Amino acid sequence: MSIFSIGGVILAGGNSRRMGSPKELLPWRGGTLLSELVEAVTAASLPCLVVSNHGEQLPEDVKRRSGVTIIPDAVSSAGPVSGLVTAFRMCQEEVLLVLSCDLPFMDREQIDRLIQYAKGVTEWDVIAVHEQGRLHPLVALYHRRTQSHWESSLERGELRLMQTLAGLRVVLTPEGLLDPWAAFNANTLLEYQAAVEEEQRRQRGRL
Numbered sequence: 001m002s003i004f005s006i007g008g009v010i011l012a013g014g015n016s017r018r019m020g021s022p023k024e025l026l027p028w029r030g031g032t033l034l035s036e037l038v039e040a041v042t043a044a045s046l047p048c049l050v051v052s053n054h055g056e057q058l059p060e061d062v063k064r065r066s067g068v069t070i071i072p073d074a075v076s077s078a079g080p081v082s083g084l085v086t087a088f089r090m091c092q093e094e095v096l097l098v099l100s101c102d103l104p105f106m107d108r109e110q111i112d113r114l115i116q117y118a119k120g121v122t123e124w125d126v127i128a129v130h131e132q133g134r135l136h137p138l139v140a141l142y143h144r145r146t147q148s149h150w151e152s153s154l155e156r157g158e159l160r161l162m163q164t165l166a167g168l169r170v171v172l173t174p175e176g177l178l179d180p181w182a183a184f185n186a187n188t189l190l191e192y193q194a195a196v197e198e199e200q201r202r203q204r205g206r207l
Contacts, residue, residue: 001119001120002118002119002120002121002122003119004093004094004095005092005093005094005095006046006093006094006095006096006097006115006141007046007047007048007049007087007091007092007093007095007096007097008041008042008044008046008047008048008049008096008097008099008111009048009049009050009051009083009087009091009096009097009098009099010034010037010038010041010048010049010050010051010099010100010101011051011080011083011087011098011099011100011101011138012024012034012050012051012052012058012101013051013052013053013072013073013076013082013083022054022057023101023102023186023187023192024052024058024101024102025057025058025059026186026192028104028195029199031059031061032059033101033102033103033104033186034050034058034059034062034101035059035061035062036104037099037101037103037106038050038062038065038068040106040107040108040110040111041097041099041111042065042066042067042068043107043108044108044111044112044115046097046111047067047068047069047091047093048065048067048068048069049068049069049070049071049087049090049091050062050068050069050070050071051071051072051073051083051086051087052070052071052072052073053072053073053076055070055071055072058070069090071086071090072086073086074086074089074154075154078154078159079159079161080100080137080138080161081150081153081154081158081159081160081161081164082154082159083098084096084098084142084150085147085150085151085154088142088144088147088150088151093144094143094144095118095141095142095143095144096141096142096144097111097114097115097140097141098138098139098140098141098142099138099139100138100139100185102185102186102187103139103182103183103184103185103186104181104184104186104192104195104199105179105181105182105184105195105198106139106182106183107182109179110178110179110182113177113178114127114129114139114141114173114177114178115141117173117174117177118141121171123169124143124169124170124171125142125143125145125146125168125169125170126140126141126142126143126146126165126168126169126170126171127140127141127170127171127172127173128140128141128165128170128171128172128173129172129173129177129178129182129183130172130173130174130175131173131175131178131180131182131183132175132180134183135170135172136183137161137162137165138161139182139183146168149164149167149168150164181195181198
C-alpha cells in the first residue's frame with residue numbers, strides 16, 4: 001500500500017458567471033458551500049489551501065480556521081490550470097487533493113474513501129473521480145510529478161484541463177466508490193436548487 005503526504009486544495013478563483021454570484025458563498029447546511037467543504041477537508045486531517053482572488057469576501061470562519069491558508073491565483077482568470085500551478089508552488093505535499101468550490105455533497109467520508117482507494121493504486125499521475133459516466137478532474141488527486149506539465153501548459157496558454165490530462169497517466173475511480181452526488185457541481189442556480197432538494201430529501205429520510 002502506497003504512503004504519501006497529502007494536502008487539500010479548494011479552487012475558488014472562478015468568476016461564477018453561470019451562477020451569477022459567488023458559488024462558494026451560497027448557503028449550505030450550517031454555513032456556505034466553501035465553509036462546509038473546508039470543514040470536510042480539515043476533518044480528514046489535511047492542511048487546506050484555498051485559492052481565491054477574493055479572499056477578503058470569504059467567510060470569517062474560513063479565514064480564521066486553523067490549518068487553512070488562502071492565497072490568490074498566480075494568474076487571474078486563467079482557470080483551473082493556473083489554480084493547480086498556484087497550489088503546487090505553495091504546497092509541500094507529494095499529492096494534492098484538488099476540489100472545486102461547488103461540491104455540496106463532498107464530505108469527510110468521501111475524501112477518506114478516495115484517499116484509501118489511491119493508496120492501493122500504482123503507476124499513476126492523476127486519480128480522478130468517475131461517476132455516472134463522467135470524469136471529474138476537479139475531484140481528483142494530483143501527484144507532484146505532474147507539476148511541470150501544468151507549469152508548461154500555463155506558460156503556453158493551454159488552459160483546458162483535459163488537454164494536459166491527455167498526456168498523463170489518469171486512473172479513474174470505479175463506479176460506486178463514492179456517493180453518487182459526491183462529485184455533483186452546483187454551477188448554476190438550477191443545479192444549486194437540485195442540491196437543496198436532494199439535501200432536503202436526505203434530511204427527511206433521517207427523521
